[in-house]
Amino acid sequence: MKTSGVIAAVVCGLALSAGASAQKADPISENAAVYMTFQSDAEDVAAKPFKNAGDLDSALNTLGGYNADQLTRGWMAYSALIAAQDPEFAATVRDIEAFYGREPVMKSFAAGNNYARSLAGGDNAVGSAIAVTDTDLPKIYSNAAIIKEQGYSLQGYGWAKSRIRNGSQRAETVKVLQGKGASADNLIVTALTMTTPLTGETKAGIINAAATSEDVAGAVRLPAFMTSGFTGKRQKVKYGKEAVANQIASLAAMRVIGAGAVDQARLAKVMSEPAVQSCLKMQNLQLQGCVAGVGQEFELPHCISQHTLTEVADCLGDVYK
Numbered sequence: 001m002k003t004s005g006v007i008a009a010v011v012c013g014l015a016l017s018a019g020a021s022a023q024k025a026d027p028i029s030e031n032a033a034v035y036m037t038f039q040s041d042a043e044d045v046a047a048k049p050f051k052n053a054g055d056l057d058s059a060l061n062t063l064g065g066y067n068a069d070q071l072t073r074g075w076m077a078y079s080a081l082i083a084a085q086d087p088e089f090a091a092t093v094r095d096i097e098a099f100y101g102r103e104p105v106m107k108s109f110a111a112g113n114n115y116a117r118s119l120a121g122g123d124n125a126v127g128s129a130i131a132v133t134d135t136d137l138p139k140i141y142s143n144a145a146i147i148k149e150q151g152y153s154l155q156g157y158g159w160a161k162s163r164i165r166n167g168s169q170r171a172e173t174v175k176v177l178q179g180k181g182a183s184a185d186n187l188i189v190t191a192l193t194m195t196t197p198l199t200g201e202t203k204a205g206i207i208n209a210a211a212t213s214e215d216v217a218g219a220v221r222l223p224a225f226m227t228s229g230f231t232g233k234r235q236k237v238k239y240g241k242e243a244v245a246n247q248i249a250s251l252a253a254m255r256v257i258g259a260g261a262v263d264q265a266r267l268a269k270v271m272s273e274p275a276v277q278s279c280l281k282m283q284n285l286q287l288q289g290c291v292a293g294v295g296q297e298f299e300l301p302h303c304i305s306q307h308t309l310t311e312v313a314d315c316l317g318d319v320y321k
Contacts, residue, residue, distance in 0.1 A: 027267055028077045028255050029192035033184035035074030038066050039136065040185065042309055046143035050150050052159060056300045059147070060170065063308035064287055065177035068280035073271040075316055076244075079129035080251030081192075086128060088121030089249075093256040102257060109253045110263070112270040114242070117249035125252055126245045127234025130320050134235050137313045144309035151301030160298040171292035178284050235320050244273050244319050279315035283307045 045059045084090060096119070097105045108115050116122055154160035164170075237245045247270050251259075259267060290303035 026193040031073045031077035033188040035078045037185040042143040046146040064174040065182040067178040067181050070181045072277040076271045079248045082129040082132050083125035083252035084255040086125035089125035090256045092120045093253045097257050109250045110266045112247045112250045114246045116253040122249050126248050130235035140313040144305040147301050148305035154298035167292045171288045283311045
């Protein structure tokens with residue numbers, strides 16, 4: 001998988017702002033890298049025309065291999081990375097840590113309740129994370145639309161009108177892949193978990209590895225909120241979704257003071273938001289059913305578009321829309 005120019009920009013920005021405090025083991029960044037890889041994979045699949053059934057299988061296996069648990073953890077962690085950059089919130093968290101000590105403060109944050117969000121800057125921190133999701137989702141919807149449109153255009157090709165005789169086998173393959181979960185791009189993981197800030201030399205190395213010569217220029221133009229904090233219009237979670245906001249703030253606070261030493265079971269619990277997770281699990285199941293049920297090859301892009309992208313974006317958007 002080639003990491004897209006958009007993701008390359010995100011990687012460099014996050015590393016610049018958070019690299020100095022990153023821990024040797026950085027589970028929040030590692031989980032965020034999965035969601036960032038999903039975004040990149042969506043762009044890559046949409047950019048590649050389907051020329052044969054093998055291309056369809058490749059797209060299905062790439063996007064269909066992400067399971068609900070890892071996408072939930074990934075999106076929550078990604079949101080936490082953004083929220084942790086709010087200067088007021090980060091300063092408040094560090095002041096509290098200095099006063100009470102790391103362990104009792106970390107224990108409070110790991111509970112995932114409203115404590116972290118109630119701190120000065122907490123609502124703004126979460127609001128910036130939700131606002132970034134609000135800008136990300138249209139890209140996912142756009143990639144979904146491109147893939148779906150390809151399905152319509154394939155109806156003019158003989159191979160794409162062929163009857164599917166291995167639908168159940170394809171569905172089983174997707175089920176197995178979802179059971180294993182997709183892997184994060186190593187470049188993104190490395191950039192997010194490196195223990196020192198990016199220098200000009202290392203940044204150039206990452207950009208060269210992540211981007212083609214055509215999109216290097218785009219890769220180095222970092223979004224302002226990645227280095228200097230979010231300044232746009234913040235979004236609020238909708239009524240009844242306050243638990244998501246609480247967990248994002250809690251993860252962000254743990255990110256600020258370093259989550260590497262936190263008990264992993266407790267950390268995973270804060271990342272696993274039930275409503276988002278349940279919605280995404282339904283999409284995993286519906287993808288399997290769709291793949292098993294379609295009759296011709298040109299119908300498969302609809303399954304990919306709808307259940308790996310459009311509905312996934314709907315699940316995440318339901319947090320604030």
